[in-house]
Amino acid sequence: MLKVGIVGGTGYTGVELLRILSQHPQVQITAITSRKEAGTPVAEMYPSLRRRVDLAFVTPDDAKLTQCDVVFFATPHGVAMSQARELVDAGVKIIDLAADFRLKDVAEFEQWYGMPHTCPDILGEAVYGLPELNREAIKRARVVGNPGCYPTTVQLGFAPLLKTRGLIEASQLIANCASGASGAGRKAEVHTLLAESSDNFKAYGVKGHRHGPEINQQLRMVAGVPAGSGEVNCLFVPHLLPTIRGIHSTLYARLTAAGRSVDLQQLFEDFYRDEPFIDVMPPGSAPETRSVRASNFVRIAVHRPQPDLAMVLVVEDNLTKGASGQAVQCMNLMCGLDETLGLMHVPVLP
Ligand SMILES: NC(=O)C1=CN([C@@H]2O[C@H](COP(=O)(O)OP(=O)(O)OC[C@H]3O[C@@H](n4cnc5c(N)ncnc54)[C@H](OP(=O)(O)O)[C@@H]3O)[C@@H](O)[C@H]2O)C=CC1
Numbered sequence: 001m002l003k004v005g006i007v008g009g010t011g012y013t014g015v016e017l018l019r020i021l022s023q024h025p026q027v028q029i030t031a032i033t034s035r036k037e038a039g040t041p042v043a044e045m046y047p048s049l050r051r052r053v054d055l056a057f058v059t060p061d062d063a064k065l066t067q068c069d070v071v072f073f074a075t076p077h078g079v080a081m082s083q084a085r086e087l088v089d090a091g092v093k094i095i096d097l098a099a100d101f102r103l104k105d106v107a108e109f110e111q112w113y114g115m116p117h118t119c120p121d122i123l124g125e126a127v128y129g130l131p132e133l134n135r136e137a138i139k140r141a142r143v144v145g146n147p148g149c150y151p152t153t154v155q156l157g158f159a160p161l162l163k164t165r166g167l168i169e170a171s172q173l174i175a176n177c178a179s180g181a182s183g184a185g186r187k188a189e190v191h192t193l194l195a196e197s198s199d200n201f202k203a204y205g206v207k208g209h210r211h212g213p214e215i216n217q218q219l220r221m222v223a224g225v226p227a228g229s230g231e232v233n234c235l236f237v238p239h240l241l242p243t244i245r246g247i248h249s250t251l252y253a254r255l256t257a258a259g260r261s262v263d264l265q266q267l268f269e270d271f272y273r274d275e276p277f278i279d280v281m282p283p284g285s286a287p288e289t290r291s292v293r294a295s296n297f298v299r300i301a302v303h304r305p306q307p308d309l310a311m312v313l314v315v316e317d318n319l320t321k322g323a324s325g326q327a328v329q330c331m332n333l334m335c336g337l338d339e340t341l342g343l344m345h346v347p348v349l350p
């Protein structure tokens, strides 16, 4: 059994980790932290976990995290990097759901997250935790930077088109993405209030969003071009959906002459044939966010609405494949377990 600690157990990704890990056959949860709720039984705050989780929240200082095999950070940006050195030195594997270990360029991290990076050496060895595109490195990793929720959909949607060079005009990619309000976390923010977000739909971050540099870093990696190269460039526009869970991403890429001769449906089916969590839907499909709710699955449909245009529709649950489910998928790989263990829940519908 793996001894697992969760830092930040009261947030939305924290409670999603608890839902998944409390049903995982190889995990014993040994510590769940909250500074504000220390002493409160977890199941008192989240009755969904009654008879599943018997622990009470403890402060991070009382959590004895160095005795864990794996520690998840479901905390704001900047928390994991402040504790990573001590845990790595104690032989603990770390999975950070925030962005401390995603962007490889320290200056870019500091620009977008507005804080100094306090452990660039660990950032150097950290592995980007998107199993479908980085599986072998994740298996060997001590520290994983779990991807952002939007970047997961954008990378999975564009990867089949980018992996073979020359199929698309890669410098002019467009990603229009929409997320449910749980993507903003449990903290109070005006734009996620019921009266602000329900019966409404709007773009945000239109001057630039921190997931833009993450998306471009990773798409360049997939395409095999140097970091910072303008050869691959994606415009990313996030929108707020009046739902609780779910991301829907609509991606556009102009096809080159070579790309126009490719059967896109076949390309996507071949690319994801052996992936347990990626479902390439039949031609003509329009995947719905509710078809992946509370599951680790991603559904993808590829279309060619014009002879030289590829359009890819991608749905995921932002809290599961977009955060906690993906983190558990990484834990399974890092610990030599079956990658799908504890993650094959059928989505909840309606
Ligand atoms: N929501 C989503 O869909 C996604 C979120 N993420 C990322 O995952 C992380 C967690 O997100 P989410 O669950 O939504 O966030 P929440 O705001 O809902 O929860 C944050 C948690 O962190 C704890 N916390 C806050 N500050 C500290 C600190 N300094 N030290 C220790 N614990 C702290 C809080 O508890 P307390 O203050 O009591 O200690 C709380 O349990 C964020 O970095 C977010 O960007 C990534 C992908 C998707």
Ligand SMILES: CC(=O)N[C@@H](CCC(=O)OP(=O)(O)O)C(=O)O
Binding pocket: 097, 098, 099, 147, 148, 149, 150, 179, 180, 181, 182, 183, 184, 185, 211, 238, 240
């Ligand atoms: C709807 C909403 O507000 N979503 C969040 C994205 C959540 C996430 O995955 O972001 P990080 O892990 O990178 O913080 C946002 O746009 O800030």
